[in-house]
Structures are given as structure tokens and as C-alpha cells.
Amino acid sequence: RFIECGIAEQDMVSMAGGMALNGMLPVVHSFACFLSARPNEQIYNNATEKTRIIYVGSLAGVVPGGPGHSHQAVRDISALSAMPGMTLVEPSCEAEVGMLLDWCINEAPGSSYIRLVSLPWEVPYQLPQGYRPRVGQGATLVEGTDVTVIAYGPVLLSAAVEAAKVASKEKGISVKVINLPWLNRIDIDWLKHAVSGCQRIVALDNHYGLGGQGDRIAMALSNAGLGHVELRYAGIQDIPPSGTNPQVLRAVGLDAEAIGRLIAGR
Numbered sequence: 001r002f003i004e005c006g007i008a009e010q011d012m013v014s015m016a017g018g019m020a021l022n023g024m025l026p027v028v029h030s031f032a033c034f035l036s037a038r039p040n041e042q043i044y045n046n047a048t049e050k051t052r053i054i055y056v057g058s059l060a061g062v063v064p065g066g067p068g069h070s071h072q073a074v075r076d077i078s079a080l081s082a083m084p085g086m087t088l089v090e091p092s093c094e095a096e097v098g099m100l101l102d103w104c105i106n107e108a109p110g111s112s113y114i115r116l117v118s119l120p121w122e123v124p125y126q127l128p129q130g131y132r133p134r135v136g137q138g139a140t141l142v143e144g145t146d147v148t149v150i151a152y153g154p155v156l157l158s159a160a161v162e163a164a165k166v167a168s169k170e171k172g173i174s175v176k177v178i179n180l181p182w183l184n185r186i187d188i189d190w191l192k193h194a195v196s197g198c199q200r201i202v203a204l205d206n207h208y209g210l211g212g213q214g215d216r217i218a219m220a221l222s223n224a225g226l227g228h229v230e231l232r233y234a235g236i237q238d239i240p241p242s243g244t245n246p247q248v249l250r251a252v253g254l255d256a257e258a259i260g261r262l263i264a265g266r
Helices: 009-021 040-048 076-080 094-106 153-171 188-194 213-223 245-251 256-263
Strands: 027-031 054-058 087-089 112-115 139-142 147-151 175-179 200-208 230-236
Touching: 009 027, 009 040, 040 076, 054 094, 076 112, 076 200, 087 094, 094 112, 139 153, 147 153, 147 256, 153 175, 153 200, 153 256, 188 213, 200 213, 200 256, 213 230, 230 256
Parallel strands: 027 054, 054 112, 087 112, 147 175, 147 200, 200 230
Antiparallel strands: 139 175
16 A cells, blocks of 8 residues: 655654554655654654554765755764664665565564665675675675775765775775675674774765764674774765765765775775
8 A cells, every 4th residue: 555645754654653553564755864854753752652664765875966965864874773673774786675675574673764875876796695684794795804894885885895996906905895784783793703803994874974883883893892993984074065976975085085095094
């Protein structure tokens, strides 16, 4: 059943809450910048009812850059990750969308938020053969031993893979690139194994620096007794500008060149 609610996100989320209380599993969709902010109170109220709802926020992150900061969803992770029982995920590519949606429908113990870039984006990687999402665990897209880059979504992972290739060719740095689609869940045992032996970890966030996945990675490293490992971080530090996608990614330090500097320790 499809119900169109127009631009009334607060009413839409309240309707979903009533449906969930009556045993349905609503899938609620809007632009990420509006879905995470306007009905935030209603999402929290639904969470306190301990029902299950799947929220889908599209056009998430700093691109598309043309509409400007009113439409750039770069605070949605922090706005939703503390909701009781809520799990946040962002697919790395088309193939992972269905996998994560299947998890949200059939395995998630509580509500979930699927963060979608929703733009045509050429990705220079593939998920490993036989890959299936496991809560809090990532998938290695590029093997390496010196530096580990942890990111999510097609925008960041594409730039990370490009930067890893340049670092290997020009600097002789062996870079592992990990896709971690779980934005607020990290398996500490997996993380310890994934970064074992590396000299530096680089965490990337298509989001403001505060409250993104990078904060979760730092906390997990500390809890795992790996606080001594160098952690470099790239996230949006100021109100993002309007412009073409390459211009905006360059301006906020999330293009391949900026990520390459972090990999090299600069």
C-alpha cells in the first residue's frame, strides 16, 4: 500500500507510528535533510513505543551541491543515531541497497534508517564475492597493510579507492579501504582484526565532523584498547558551500586529493 503525504513529514511519521502500533511495518521516505530534522520529535516518540519503522532518507550528504546547505543532509547521522533502538546504514552501491533493506525488514530488532545518496555515481569497486551484511562489520574493497581507510557510501568510497591507488603508485603506501555501512554500530572484535598491524587509520564522514561515524570509530578504538593507533579524520567542519559536486567535495576536503594527504599523514 502506498500513501502520499506531500511535504508534511511530521504528519507522515505520526501516521507511520499509528500503523506500526497496529502491527504494520511502514517504510517512510523523504529527502534526508527534511526527514531527519522536521519530524525528529515524532521519530523519537515512535522509538519510545518500541515499534519497528524503516525510515529512508534520500539525497543524503553534501552532494548534490547545487541546492546549497538547506538541502545538504550533513547532520542526519547525529540527529538520528541516538534514537533508542535505531540502526543507521548507508549502502555503498546499488547491490548493497537490497541487502540492507532485506536486513531492515527481516532482521533488524528495532527501527532503522537507510541513508541514500540517490545520485548516479560511478563506483570503481565491487563488493566481495558472497558478501552479506553483518551488523557492525565492514567489507574490504582494497587490500593493504600500512593505512586503513574506513568509509561508507559511493561518494566517499569512490574517492578513497582513487586516493589509495595514487598513494600506492606514487608514495609506495599500501592502503586498505573498508566499506562500513553501519553508521552507528561497530563490532569491536571485527574492528580490532580489520585494523591489525596498520600504522594509521583514516575515517571519512559525508557529514559534519561531530556525531558522524568517525566519532563511533574513535570510541570503538578506545574501547578495544587501540587508543594508541593514529586516527586521522575527514568530515565537514563548516557550513558546506553551493556549487558543482566536484567543487563542493574539494571545498569540504572530501575529494580524492584531500583524502590522499590524510593517507600520507599530512
